[in-house]
Amino acid sequence: MRILPGDLSPGPHGGYGRLVAMFRLQGRTLAVDLTGDAVKAKNGSMVAYDGRMAFKKMTGGGEGIRGMVTRRLTGEQMAMMEVKGQGTCWFADRAGEINLVTLHGETLYVEASNLLAADAGLRTGTTFTGLRGGATGNGLFTTTVEGSGQAAIMSDGSAVVLRVTPQYPLNVDPGAYIAHQGDLRQHFQSGVSFRTFMGEGSGESFQIRFEGDGLVYVQPSERNTVGGDV
Amino acid sequence: MPFTEINSKMVEARVLPGRKMYSQRGAMLAYRGDVSFTPNIQGGQGGLASMIGRRVAGEATPLMTVEGDGTVLFGHGGHHIQVVELAGDTLHVEADRLLAFDGTLQQGTMFMGSQGGVMGMVRGQVTGQGLFTTTLTGHGAVAVMAHGGVIELPITPGRPVHVDPQAYVAHHGEVTNKLSTALGWRDMVGRGSGEAFQLELSGSGAVYVQASEEKL
Numbered sequence: 001m002r003i004l005p006g007d008l009s010p011g012p013h014g015g016y017g018r019l020v021a022m023f024r025l026q027g028r029t030l031a032v033d034l035t036g037d038a039v040k041a042k043n044g045s046m047v048a049y050d051g052r053m054a055f056k057k058m059t060g061g062g063e064g065i066r067g068m069v070t071r072r073l074t075g076e077q078m079a080m081m082e083v084k085g086q087g088t089c090w091f092a093d094r095a096g097e098i099n100l101v102t103l104h105g106e107t108l109y110v111e112a113s114n115l116l117a118a119d120a121g122l123r124t125g126t127t128f129t130g131l132r133g134g135a136t137g138n139g140l141f142t143t144t145v146e147g148s149g150q151a152a153i154m155s156d157g158s159a160v161v162l163r164v165t166p167q168y169p170l171n172v173d174p175g176a177y178i179a180h181q182g183d184l185r186q187h188f189q190s191g192v193s194f195r196t197f198m199g200e201g202s203g204e205s206f207q208i209r210f211e212g213d214g215l216v217y218v219q220p221s222e223r224n225t226v227g228g229d230v
Numbered sequence: 231m232p233f234t235e236i237n238s239k240m241v242e243a244r245v246l247p248g249r250k251m252y253s254q255r256g257a258m259l260a261y262r263g264d265v266s267f268t269p270n271i272q273g274g275q276g277g278l279a280s281m282i283g284r285r286v287a288g289e290a291t292p293l294m295t296v297e298g299d300g301t302v303l304f305g306h307g308g309h310h311i312q313v314v315e316l317a318g319d320t321l322h323v324e325a326d327r328l329l330a331f332d333g334t335l336q337q338g339t340m341f342m343g344s345q346g347g348v349m350g351m352v353r354g355q356v357t358g359q360g361l362f363t364t365t366l367t368g369h370g371a372v373a374v375m376a377h378g379g380v381i382e383l384p385i386t387p388g389r390p391v392h393v394d395p396q397a398y399v400a401h402h403g404e405v406t407n408k409l410s411t412a413l414g415w416r417d418m419v420g421r422g423s424g425e426a427f428q429l430e431l432s433g434s435g436a437v438y439v440q441a442s443e444e445k446l
Contacts, residue, residue: 026381044394044443046425047441047443048381048383049392050383050390055425092440092441092442092443094378094442095310095377095378
Protein backbone atom coordinates (compact mmCIF):
# COMPACT_ATOMS: atom_id res chain seq x y z
CA MET A 1 0.00 0.00 0.00
CA ARG A 2 1.48 3.27 -1.04
CA ILE A 3 -1.39 5.67 -0.48
CA LEU A 4 -1.62 6.97 3.03
CA PRO A 5 -4.52 9.40 3.06
CA GLY A 6 -4.81 9.16 6.82
CA ASP A 7 -1.46 10.83 7.23
CA LEU A 8 -2.86 14.21 6.27
CA SER A 9 -5.36 14.61 9.04
CA PRO A 10 -4.10 14.33 12.57
CA GLY A 11 -6.15 11.34 13.68
CA PRO A 12 -5.92 9.29 16.85
CA HIS A 13 -3.14 7.26 15.26
CA GLY A 14 -1.40 10.34 13.98
CA GLY A 15 0.77 10.86 16.99
CA TYR A 16 1.02 14.60 16.46
CA GLY A 17 0.43 15.02 20.17
CA ARG A 18 0.96 18.41 21.64
CA LEU A 19 1.93 20.00 18.35
CA VAL A 20 -1.66 19.90 17.14
CA ALA A 21 -2.66 22.26 19.90
CA MET A 22 -0.77 24.94 18.06
CA PHE A 23 -1.75 24.38 14.42
CA ARG A 24 -5.43 23.64 13.91
CA LEU A 25 -7.32 23.25 10.66
CA GLN A 26 -10.68 24.96 10.43
CA GLY A 27 -11.99 24.17 6.98
CA ARG A 28 -9.70 25.94 4.58
CA THR A 29 -8.19 28.16 7.21
CA LEU A 30 -5.33 27.43 9.54
CA ALA A 31 -5.74 28.55 13.14
CA VAL A 32 -2.56 29.03 15.12
CA ASP A 33 -2.62 29.61 18.87
CA LEU A 34 0.24 31.75 20.03
CA THR A 35 1.31 32.39 23.57
CA GLY A 36 4.06 34.89 23.09
CA ASP A 37 5.89 32.71 20.60
CA ALA A 38 6.26 33.27 16.88
CA VAL A 39 5.29 31.57 13.65
CA LYS A 40 6.40 32.09 10.06
CA ALA A 41 3.69 32.57 7.45
CA LYS A 42 3.32 33.54 3.84
CA ASN A 43 3.20 37.29 3.36
CA GLY A 44 -0.35 38.65 3.47
CA SER A 45 -1.97 35.32 4.34
CA MET A 46 -3.49 36.45 7.65
CA VAL A 47 -7.27 36.59 7.42
CA ALA A 48 -8.13 37.33 11.04
CA TYR A 49 -6.72 37.38 14.55
CA ASP A 50 -7.72 38.09 18.10
CA GLY A 51 -5.50 39.19 20.91
CA ARG A 52 -2.31 41.08 20.11
CA MET A 53 -0.21 40.30 17.05
CA ALA A 54 2.75 41.92 15.37
CA PHE A 55 3.60 41.26 11.73
CA LYS A 56 7.10 41.65 10.43
CA LYS A 57 8.41 40.78 7.01
CA MET A 58 11.22 38.28 7.10
CA THR A 59 14.27 38.12 5.01
CA GLY A 60 13.07 35.06 3.14
CA GLY A 61 15.25 32.51 1.39
CA GLY A 62 17.19 31.83 4.51
CA GLU A 63 18.58 33.57 7.51
CA GLY A 64 20.88 36.53 7.43
CA ILE A 65 22.65 38.31 4.63
CA ARG A 66 23.56 35.03 2.95
CA GLY A 67 19.90 34.08 2.69
CA MET A 68 19.07 37.47 1.30
CA VAL A 69 21.70 37.20 -1.40
CA THR A 70 20.60 33.64 -2.20
CA ARG A 71 17.04 34.81 -2.52
CA ARG A 72 17.95 37.58 -4.92
CA LEU A 73 20.08 35.31 -7.03
CA THR A 74 17.75 32.34 -7.17
CA GLY A 75 14.51 34.20 -7.67
CA GLU A 76 12.86 31.83 -5.20
CA GLN A 77 10.82 34.67 -3.78
CA MET A 78 9.66 33.27 -0.54
CA ALA A 79 7.98 36.34 0.85
CA MET A 80 7.31 35.35 4.42
CA MET A 81 6.47 37.22 7.55
CA GLU A 82 6.99 36.56 11.20
CA VAL A 83 3.88 36.71 13.33
CA LYS A 84 4.42 37.15 17.02
CA GLY A 85 1.95 37.72 19.81
CA GLN A 86 -0.69 36.30 22.08
CA GLY A 87 -4.00 34.97 20.87
CA THR A 88 -5.20 33.10 17.83
CA CYS A 89 -4.28 33.95 14.28
CA TRP A 90 -6.05 32.53 11.23
CA PHE A 91 -4.26 32.07 7.91
CA ALA A 92 -5.60 31.19 4.47
CA ASP A 93 -4.60 31.71 0.89
CA ARG A 94 -6.93 31.76 -2.11
CA ALA A 95 -9.20 29.16 -0.52
CA GLY A 96 -6.59 26.46 -1.06
CA GLU A 97 -6.67 23.22 0.88
CA ILE A 98 -4.22 23.11 3.78
CA ASN A 99 -2.16 20.08 4.83
CA LEU A 100 -0.25 19.80 8.06
CA VAL A 101 3.17 18.22 7.96
CA THR A 102 5.09 17.24 11.07
CA LEU A 103 8.85 17.20 10.81
CA HIS A 104 11.14 15.31 13.15
CA GLY A 105 14.49 16.62 12.10
CA GLU A 106 14.12 15.83 8.42
CA THR A 107 13.90 18.21 5.49
CA LEU A 108 10.75 19.12 3.61
CA TYR A 109 11.14 20.35 0.04
CA VAL A 110 8.25 22.53 -1.03
CA GLU A 111 7.55 25.14 -3.66
CA ALA A 112 7.65 28.58 -2.09
CA SER A 113 4.16 29.37 -3.32
CA ASN A 114 2.79 26.28 -1.56
CA LEU A 115 4.25 26.99 1.86
CA LEU A 116 1.65 28.68 4.05
CA ALA A 117 3.12 28.59 7.53
CA ALA A 118 5.82 26.95 9.62
CA ASP A 119 6.90 26.85 13.23
CA ALA A 120 9.35 29.63 13.98
CA GLY A 121 11.81 26.98 15.09
CA LEU A 122 12.04 25.50 11.61
CA ARG A 123 14.81 26.71 9.34
CA THR A 124 13.87 27.75 5.85
CA GLY A 125 16.28 27.89 2.97
CA THR A 126 16.63 27.62 -0.77
CA THR A 127 18.05 24.75 -2.75
CA PHE A 128 18.80 23.88 -6.35
CA THR A 129 16.42 21.34 -7.84
CA GLY A 130 18.00 20.73 -11.18
CA LEU A 131 16.15 20.34 -14.42
CA ARG A 132 12.83 19.67 -12.76
CA GLY A 133 12.16 23.30 -11.99
CA GLY A 134 12.10 24.29 -15.62
CA ALA A 135 9.26 21.92 -16.38
CA THR A 136 7.23 22.64 -13.28
CA GLY A 137 7.23 26.30 -14.10
CA ASN A 138 8.49 27.08 -10.65
CA GLY A 139 12.04 27.96 -11.45
CA LEU A 140 15.17 26.02 -10.80
CA PHE A 141 15.12 26.48 -7.05
CA THR A 142 12.87 25.26 -4.32
CA THR A 143 12.35 26.02 -0.67
CA THR A 144 13.53 23.73 2.10
CA VAL A 145 12.10 23.56 5.59
CA GLU A 146 14.11 21.67 8.15
CA GLY A 147 14.11 20.99 11.85
CA SER A 148 11.45 19.72 14.22
CA GLY A 149 7.97 21.16 14.26
CA GLN A 150 4.95 21.66 12.09
CA ALA A 151 4.51 23.20 8.69
CA ALA A 152 1.36 23.90 6.69
CA ILE A 153 1.46 23.42 2.94
CA MET A 154 -1.16 24.49 0.43
CA SER A 155 -2.63 22.41 -2.35
CA ASP A 156 -5.25 22.96 -4.98
CA GLY A 157 -7.78 20.36 -3.85
CA SER A 158 -6.99 17.91 -1.06
CA ALA A 159 -3.56 16.40 -1.48
CA VAL A 160 -2.59 12.75 -1.25
CA VAL A 161 0.59 11.52 0.36
CA LEU A 162 2.33 8.84 -1.65
CA ARG A 163 5.00 6.72 -0.05
CA VAL A 164 8.13 5.91 -1.99
CA THR A 165 10.15 2.83 -1.03
CA PRO A 166 13.26 1.45 -2.70
CA GLN A 167 11.08 -1.23 -4.36
CA TYR A 168 8.47 1.22 -5.52
CA PRO A 169 9.78 4.35 -7.18
CA LEU A 170 7.19 6.98 -8.03
CA ASN A 171 6.61 9.13 -11.10
CA VAL A 172 4.77 12.41 -10.62
CA ASP A 173 3.42 14.97 -13.03
CA PRO A 174 5.51 18.11 -12.47
CA GLY A 175 2.36 20.25 -12.35
CA ALA A 176 0.75 18.17 -9.62
CA TYR A 177 3.83 17.88 -7.41
CA ILE A 178 3.75 20.09 -4.32
CA ALA A 179 6.27 18.80 -1.80
CA HIS A 180 8.35 15.86 -0.67
CA GLN A 181 10.25 14.76 2.41
CA GLY A 182 12.62 12.00 3.33
CA ASP A 183 15.65 10.47 1.70
CA LEU A 184 14.64 10.81 -1.93
CA ARG A 185 16.54 11.26 -5.16
CA GLN A 186 14.64 12.90 -7.93
CA HIS A 187 15.33 13.04 -11.57
CA PHE A 188 13.60 14.28 -14.54
CA GLN A 189 12.12 11.95 -17.11
CA SER A 190 10.82 12.68 -20.51
CA GLY A 191 8.76 10.51 -22.76
CA VAL A 192 9.17 12.71 -25.79
CA SER A 193 8.96 10.69 -28.98
CA PHE A 194 8.41 11.48 -32.62
CA ARG A 195 4.66 11.59 -31.89
CA THR A 196 5.19 14.60 -29.66
CA PHE A 197 6.76 16.49 -32.52
CA MET A 198 3.86 15.56 -34.75
CA GLY A 199 1.56 17.28 -32.25
CA GLU A 200 0.22 13.96 -31.03
CA GLY A 201 1.66 14.13 -27.54
CA SER A 202 -0.37 12.75 -24.67
CA GLY A 203 0.27 15.76 -22.45
CA GLU A 204 2.30 13.55 -20.15
CA SER A 205 5.70 13.95 -21.74
CA PHE A 206 7.52 14.97 -18.59
CA GLN A 207 7.60 13.37 -15.18
CA ILE A 208 9.62 13.62 -12.02
CA ARG A 209 10.84 10.25 -10.84
CA PHE A 210 11.39 9.78 -7.11
CA GLU A 211 13.58 6.98 -5.83
CA GLY A 212 14.56 6.11 -2.30
CA ASP A 213 12.55 6.25 0.90
CA GLY A 214 10.16 9.05 1.70
CA LEU A 215 6.85 10.78 1.10
CA VAL A 216 5.63 12.81 -1.87
CA TYR A 217 2.65 15.18 -1.69
CA VAL A 218 0.57 15.38 -4.84
CA GLN A 219 -2.40 17.64 -5.53
CA PRO A 220 -5.42 16.69 -7.68
CA SER A 221 -4.81 19.58 -10.03
CA GLU A 222 -2.10 20.59 -12.45
CA ARG A 223 -0.40 23.91 -12.65
CA ASN A 224 0.24 25.32 -16.07
CA THR A 225 3.61 23.99 -16.97
CA VAL A 226 5.76 23.96 -20.04
CA GLY A 227 5.73 20.19 -19.89
CA GLY A 228 1.97 19.97 -19.71
CA ASP A 229 1.52 21.41 -23.17
CA VAL A 230 3.44 18.75 -25.03
CA MET B 231 -35.99 28.07 8.69
CA PRO B 232 -36.35 28.24 4.94
CA PHE B 233 -32.79 27.35 3.85
CA THR B 234 -31.41 23.81 3.81
CA GLU B 235 -27.84 23.29 2.71
CA ILE B 236 -27.62 20.72 -0.08
CA ASN B 237 -23.85 20.95 -0.20
CA SER B 238 -21.35 23.68 0.53
CA LYS B 239 -22.21 25.53 -2.68
CA MET B 240 -25.96 25.07 -2.97
CA VAL B 241 -28.92 25.87 -0.76
CA GLU B 242 -32.51 24.82 -1.06
CA ALA B 243 -35.16 27.31 -0.05
CA ARG B 244 -38.74 26.50 0.82
CA VAL B 245 -41.13 29.08 -0.56
CA LEU B 246 -44.57 29.24 1.02
CA PRO B 247 -47.60 31.19 -0.15
CA GLY B 248 -47.63 34.65 1.31
CA ARG B 249 -43.96 34.49 2.27
CA LYS B 250 -41.77 36.42 -0.09
CA MET B 251 -38.13 35.83 -0.56
CA TYR B 252 -35.49 37.92 -2.27
CA SER B 253 -32.55 36.54 -4.19
CA GLN B 254 -29.81 37.77 -6.44
CA ARG B 255 -31.01 37.85 -10.01
CA GLY B 256 -29.96 34.75 -11.93
CA ALA B 257 -29.03 32.77 -8.83
CA MET B 258 -31.84 30.23 -9.26
CA LEU B 259 -30.50 26.83 -10.34
CA ALA B 260 -33.67 24.75 -10.29
CA TYR B 261 -37.09 24.79 -8.74
CA ARG B 262 -40.00 22.53 -7.95
CA GLY B 263 -43.62 23.52 -7.65
CA ASP B 264 -45.34 26.71 -8.60
CA VAL B 265 -42.81 29.47 -8.07
CA SER B 266 -42.56 32.79 -9.88
CA PHE B 267 -39.53 35.02 -10.20
CA THR B 268 -40.10 38.71 -10.72
CA PRO B 269 -37.21 41.05 -11.36
CA ASN B 270 -37.21 43.69 -8.75
CA ILE B 271 -36.36 47.07 -10.25
CA GLN B 272 -36.17 48.66 -6.87
CA GLY B 273 -33.42 46.24 -5.93
CA GLY B 274 -35.05 45.18 -2.72
CA GLN B 275 -37.62 46.30 -0.24
CA GLY B 276 -39.10 49.66 0.43
CA GLY B 277 -40.48 52.27 -1.85
CA LEU B 278 -38.96 54.65 -4.31
CA ALA B 279 -36.97 56.45 -1.66
CA SER B 280 -35.09 53.31 -0.59
CA MET B 281 -34.44 52.48 -4.21
CA ILE B 282 -32.86 55.88 -4.82
CA GLY B 283 -30.94 55.47 -1.60
CA ARG B 284 -29.46 52.20 -2.77
CA ARG B 285 -28.59 53.58 -6.19
CA VAL B 286 -26.78 56.51 -4.67
CA ALA B 287 -24.98 54.25 -2.25
CA GLY B 288 -23.90 51.88 -5.00
CA GLU B 289 -25.44 49.00 -3.09
CA ALA B 290 -28.05 48.25 -5.73
CA THR B 291 -27.54 44.63 -6.73
CA PRO B 292 -30.13 43.29 -9.13
CA LEU B 293 -32.52 41.33 -6.99
CA MET B 294 -35.61 39.33 -7.79
CA THR B 295 -38.66 38.48 -5.77
CA VAL B 296 -39.40 34.80 -5.34
CA GLU B 297 -43.03 33.95 -4.61
CA GLY B 298 -45.32 30.96 -4.78
CA ASP B 299 -45.37 27.46 -3.34
CA GLY B 300 -42.46 25.13 -3.83
CA THR B 301 -38.72 24.67 -3.34
CA VAL B 302 -35.94 26.57 -5.09
CA LEU B 303 -32.26 25.71 -5.40
CA PHE B 304 -29.90 28.66 -5.22
CA GLY B 305 -26.22 28.88 -6.08
CA HIS B 306 -23.95 31.28 -7.85
CA GLY B 307 -20.56 31.13 -9.48
CA GLY B 308 -19.49 28.07 -7.51
CA HIS B 309 -19.02 30.20 -4.41
CA HIS B 310 -19.35 28.78 -0.97
CA ILE B 311 -22.58 29.61 0.77
CA GLN B 312 -23.00 30.37 4.41
CA VAL B 313 -26.48 30.48 5.91
CA VAL B 314 -26.81 33.00 8.71
CA GLU B 315 -29.81 32.87 11.02
CA LEU B 316 -30.89 36.18 12.45
CA ALA B 317 -32.88 36.41 15.64
CA GLY B 318 -33.70 40.07 15.90
CA ASP B 319 -30.20 41.41 15.33
CA THR B 320 -28.65 43.10 12.32
CA LEU B 321 -26.39 41.55 9.71
CA HIS B 322 -24.00 43.84 7.85
CA VAL B 323 -23.01 42.50 4.46
CA GLU B 324 -21.92 43.76 1.06
CA ALA B 325 -24.84 43.73 -1.38
CA ASP B 326 -22.98 41.66 -3.98
CA ARG B 327 -22.39 38.89 -1.45
CA LEU B 328 -26.10 38.44 -0.81
CA LEU B 329 -27.44 35.30 -2.46
CA ALA B 330 -30.92 35.12 -0.99
CA PHE B 331 -32.76 36.23 2.11
CA ASP B 332 -36.14 35.99 3.79
CA GLY B 333 -38.70 38.60 2.91
CA THR B 334 -39.39 39.03 6.59
CA LEU B 335 -36.02 40.75 7.05
CA GLN B 336 -35.84 44.51 6.92
CA GLN B 337 -33.34 45.67 4.33
CA GLY B 338 -31.45 48.90 4.69
CA THR B 339 -28.32 50.73 3.68
CA MET B 340 -25.79 52.03 6.13
CA PHE B 341 -23.20 54.73 5.70
CA MET B 342 -19.98 53.26 6.98
CA GLY B 343 -18.31 56.63 7.19
CA SER B 344 -20.47 57.36 10.19
CA GLN B 345 -18.40 54.87 12.15
CA GLY B 346 -14.98 56.22 12.77
CA GLY B 347 -15.29 59.47 10.83
CA VAL B 348 -12.49 60.08 8.36
CA MET B 349 -10.99 56.66 9.03
CA GLY B 350 -14.34 55.17 8.09
CA MET B 351 -14.08 56.83 4.69
CA VAL B 352 -10.53 55.59 4.24
CA ARG B 353 -11.69 52.14 5.26
CA GLY B 354 -14.18 51.99 2.42
CA GLN B 355 -11.50 52.94 -0.06
CA VAL B 356 -8.88 50.54 1.24
CA THR B 357 -11.17 47.55 1.47
CA GLY B 358 -12.79 48.29 -1.86
CA GLN B 359 -16.16 47.95 -0.23
CA GLY B 360 -17.19 51.52 -0.74
CA LEU B 361 -18.73 53.76 1.83
CA PHE B 362 -21.98 51.91 2.18
CA THR B 363 -23.03 48.49 3.27
CA THR B 364 -26.32 46.63 3.28
CA THR B 365 -28.01 45.78 6.55
CA LEU B 366 -30.63 43.14 7.20
CA THR B 367 -32.59 43.26 10.43
CA GLY B 368 -35.21 41.01 11.95
CA HIS B 369 -35.98 37.32 12.25
CA GLY B 370 -35.09 35.10 9.34
CA ALA B 371 -32.27 33.53 7.38
CA VAL B 372 -29.75 34.94 4.94
CA ALA B 373 -27.59 33.04 2.45
CA VAL B 374 -24.25 34.80 2.00
CA MET B 375 -21.64 33.95 -0.64
CA ALA B 376 -17.93 33.72 0.00
CA HIS B 377 -14.85 32.51 -1.81
CA GLY B 378 -13.67 29.38 -0.09
CA GLY B 379 -15.08 28.19 3.20
CA VAL B 380 -16.26 30.57 5.87
CA ILE B 381 -15.35 30.52 9.54
CA GLU B 382 -17.38 32.29 12.18
CA LEU B 383 -15.38 34.10 14.82
CA PRO B 384 -17.15 35.30 17.95
CA ILE B 385 -16.52 38.83 19.13
CA THR B 386 -16.80 39.42 22.86
CA PRO B 387 -16.34 42.68 24.75
CA GLY B 388 -12.72 43.30 25.60
CA ARG B 389 -11.53 40.83 22.98
CA PRO B 390 -11.70 42.51 19.60
CA VAL B 391 -11.08 40.53 16.42
CA HIS B 392 -8.87 41.87 13.66
CA VAL B 393 -9.74 40.84 10.13
CA ASP B 394 -7.99 41.23 6.81
CA PRO B 395 -10.30 43.61 4.87
CA GLN B 396 -10.19 41.37 1.80
CA ALA B 397 -11.20 38.30 3.78
CA TYR B 398 -14.06 40.02 5.59
CA VAL B 399 -17.48 38.70 4.56
CA ALA B 400 -20.11 39.92 6.99
CA HIS B 401 -20.76 40.56 10.65
CA HIS B 402 -23.72 40.68 12.99
CA GLY B 403 -24.47 41.91 16.47
CA GLU B 404 -23.56 45.05 18.31
CA VAL B 405 -20.24 45.57 16.64
CA THR B 406 -18.33 48.69 15.81
CA ASN B 407 -15.64 48.46 13.21
CA LYS B 408 -12.74 50.65 12.47
CA LEU B 409 -9.72 50.47 10.24
CA SER B 410 -6.55 49.97 12.14
CA THR B 411 -3.24 50.51 10.48
CA ALA B 412 0.05 48.99 11.36
CA LEU B 413 2.00 51.04 8.86
CA GLY B 414 5.62 51.18 9.75
CA TRP B 415 8.78 52.29 8.08
CA ARG B 416 9.03 48.81 6.58
CA ASP B 417 5.92 49.38 4.49
CA MET B 418 7.31 52.68 3.26
CA VAL B 419 10.43 51.04 1.93
CA GLY B 420 8.47 48.23 0.33
CA ARG B 421 9.25 45.62 2.91
CA GLY B 422 5.84 45.34 4.48
CA SER B 423 4.39 42.10 5.70
CA GLY B 424 1.29 42.62 3.58
CA GLU B 425 -0.82 43.13 6.67
CA ALA B 426 -0.74 46.91 6.93
CA PHE B 427 -4.49 47.41 7.09
CA GLN B 428 -6.83 45.52 9.34
CA LEU B 429 -10.45 45.85 10.28
CA GLU B 430 -10.83 45.96 14.02
CA LEU B 431 -14.21 44.69 15.16
CA SER B 432 -15.17 45.20 18.77
CA GLY B 433 -18.34 44.77 20.78
CA SER B 434 -20.36 41.58 20.93
CA GLY B 435 -21.45 39.50 18.00
CA ALA B 436 -19.73 37.47 15.32
CA VAL B 437 -17.77 38.07 12.16
CA TYR B 438 -17.64 35.79 9.12
CA VAL B 439 -14.26 35.41 7.48
CA GLN B 440 -13.54 33.64 4.19
CA ALA B 441 -10.50 31.48 3.54
CA SER B 442 -9.27 33.70 0.76
CA GLU B 443 -8.17 37.25 0.04
CA GLU B 444 -10.06 37.32 -3.22
CA LYS B 445 -13.18 39.32 -3.86
CA LEU B 446 -16.15 37.55 -5.38
